[in-house]
Amino acid sequence: MAKLDIITLPDRKLRMKSMPVERVDDDLRRLMDSMLETMYAAPGIGLAGIQVNVPRRIVTIDVAKREDESAEPEPMFLINPEILSSSDERATAEEGCLSIPEYFAEVERAASVRVAYLDRDGKRQEIEADGVLAICLQHEIDHLDGKLFIDHISKLKRDMVIKKFAKQARLGPKPPVL
Numbered sequence: 377m378a379k380l381d382i383i384t385l386p387d388r389k390l391r392m393k394s395m396p397v398e399r400v401d402d403d404l405r406r407l408m409d410s411m412l413e414t415m416y417a418a419p420g421i422g423l424a425g426i427q428v429n430v431p432r433r434i435v436t437i438d439v440a441k442r443e444d445e446s447a448e449p450e451p452m453f454l455i456n457p458e459i460l461s462s463s464d465e466r467a468t469a470e471e472g473c474l475s476i477p478e479y480f481a482e483v484e485r486a487a488s489v490r491v492a493y494l495d496r497d498g499k500r501q502e503i504e505a506d507g508v509l510a511i512c513l514q515h516e517i518d519h520l521d522g523k524l525f526i527d528h529i530s531k532l533k534r535d536m537v538i539k540k541f542a543k544q545a546r547l548g549p550k551p552p553v554l
């Protein structure tokens with residue numbers, strides 16, 4: 377396993393639509409293990425392939441530690457995930473993204489979703505999720521379609537964030553803090 381580099385705004389690849397996986401094999405499993413390691417190290421609770429420069433429909437998620445730091449890890453590997461249905465009920469929660477570091481905003485989404493996917497053995501699975509997992513699934517599946525959580529906030533706020541990251545990129549990396 378190897379830690380991968382996470383791409384951030386304003387990298388235009390984040391806007392790409394990712395391609396479906398055709399075969400679940402050892403190469404794919406190795407890649408997803410590296411994604412999981414990268415996600416844990418960041419640290420984050422979800423990571424989509426495109427965030428590590430791989431435009432394929434793969435996602436790793438682990439929300440176990442979100443509520444309880446001492447909880448055992450519960451990694452999920454989702455291949456070609458697809459939202460089958462969303463609740464009419466909505467929920468608002470603060471979100472962040474490893475590709476938009478240090479920015480957080482309230483986002484409204486479906487409170488619960490039903491998602492189909494292939495697991496790491498290529499077996500079809502379905503889950504019904506609510507709470508943090510429902511938010512995370514919607515956030516990560518958005519990534520596969522080139523969508524970011526800032527697309528769900530006001531245009532004014534979104535433009536401010538995009539401008540801030542474009543400016544940072546122009547100025548280059550921040551000087552080291554001594």
Ligand SMILES: [Zn+2]
Pocket residue numbers: 472473474475515519
């Ligand atoms: Zn994200």
